[in-house]
Amino acid sequence: xxxxxxxxxxxxxxxxxxxxxxxxxxxxxxxxxxxxxxxxxxxxxxxxxxxxxxxxxxxxxxxxxxxxxxxxxxxxxxxxxxxxxxxxxxxxxxxxxxxxxxxxxxxxxxxxxxxxxxxxxxxxxxxxxxxxxxxxxxxxxxxxxxxxxxxxxxxxxxxxxxxxxxxxxxxxxxxxxxxxxxxxxxxxxxxxxxxxxxxxxxxxxxxxxxxxxxxxxxxxxxxxxxxxxxxxxxxxxxxxxxxxxxxxxxxxxxxxxxxxxxxxxxxxxxxxxxxxxxxxxxxxxxxxxxxxxxxxxxxxxxxxxxxxxxxxxxxxxxxxxxxxxxxxxxxxx
Numbered sequence: 001x002x003x004x005x006x007x008x009x010x011x012x013x014x015x016x017x018x019x020x021x022x023x024x025x026x027x028x029x030x031x032x033x034x035x036x037x038x039x040x041x042x043x044x045x046x047x048x049x050x051x052x053x054x055x056x057x058x059x060x061x062x063x064x065x066x067x068x069x070x071x072x073x074x075x076x077x078x079x080x081x082x083x084x085x086x087x088x089x090x091x092x093x094x095x096x097x098x099x100x101x102x103x104x105x106x107x108x109x110x111x112x113x114x115x116x117x118x119x120x121x122x123x124x125x126x127x128x129x130x131x132x133x134x135x136x137x138x139x140x141x142x143x144x145x146x147x148x149x150x151x152x153x154x155x156x157x158x159x160x161x162x163x164x165x166x167x168x169x170x171x172x173x174x175x176x177x178x179x180x181x182x183x184x185x186x187x188x189x190x191x192x193x194x195x196x197x198x199x200x201x202x203x204x205x206x207x208x209x210x211x212x213x214x215x216x217x218x219x220x221x222x223x224x225x226x227x228x229x230x231x232x233x234x235x236x237x238x239x240x241x242x243x244x245x246x247x248x249x250x251x252x253x254x255x256x257x258x259x260x261x262x263x264x265x266x267x268x269x270x271x272x273x274x275x276x277x278x279x280x281x282x283x284x285x286x287x288x289x290x291x292x293x294x295x296x297x298x299x300x301x302x303x304x305x306x307x308x309x310x311x312x313x314x315x316x317x318x319x320x321x322x323x324x325x326x327x328x329x330x331x332x333x
Contacts, residue, residue: 003185041180093183108252115244117147125137205245284312
């Protein structure tokens with residue numbers, strides 16, 4: 001039980017309203033409300049007052065917070081006299097979590113639009129080839145491409161807006177920091193409460209992605225007409241997009257907890273590795289793009305040269321793994 005819960009519990013045991021407790025402490029009712037909702041943390045003097053009013057020890061009020069901090073230690077940056085370590089307050093932590101909660105559907109929906117952007121082009125092209133709806137190939141391509149570029153434009157705008165709103169907290173995912181009293185316990189409690197939602201969302205998303213190919217496979221086995229296969233291909237993209245949307249929604253919120261706790265991919269070690277690998281990634285993908293464009297323009301075989309991207313992706317994963325091992329060895333030395 002964290003401090004916020006103990007204040008609420010002790011107040012109710014004494015039969016006091018938030019306003020009555022506030023009067024005894026000489027603070028506003030809003031201050032008490034924030035303490036109980038973990039929106040802020042009382043300073044040490046207020047904790048002593050609370051202990052006296054409730055008739056309990058300060059150790060009782062603070063003990064679980066101390067144990068939480070010991071069980072889930074904050075990761076500190078290595079000493080750097082040129083750059084002070086940032087401190088994250090309870091208010092900043094709550095603001096960050098709320099911002100991530102709001103940005104999760106924006107990022108998820110933008111990704112959804114990117115994935116489904118070719119669906120109309122596929123449907124109309126299939127209809128034109130099958131002489132359904134009396135639509136010409138040129139008109140089908142025009143409408144389909146208009147929808148494709150429009151969807152991507154909207155998605156990119158959503159990514160940019162979301163990124164701009166979060167630019168002032170980028171340091172939390174890239175730099176090491178300290179958290180003020182109470183933050184770790186509050187975040188850990190919220191993450192535990194969200195764990196079941198995250199697991200359900202992840203399972204549903206993965207299952208949708210796996211099952212998305214079933215209708216198309218069944219149509220292939222039944223030797224269905226081309227227009228049916230085209231429609232099912234579009235449906236496949238929609239189902240995958242839905243699954244990815246769900247996974248991004250729950251994953252973004254889950255990652256916000258890990259960010260503040262500096263765990264998983266946001267741990268001190270991961271941040272150090274990421275900083276060193278970012279430069280490699282930039283150079284690598286610029287080189288891959290140059291190779292792709294050079295090869296494509298030289299041979300004019302654009303329908304074949306796309307193979308560069310999956311090959312580059314596999315190679316990057318291997319290079320990335322090797323570099324992480326090298327960085328790990330360097331750190332140990």
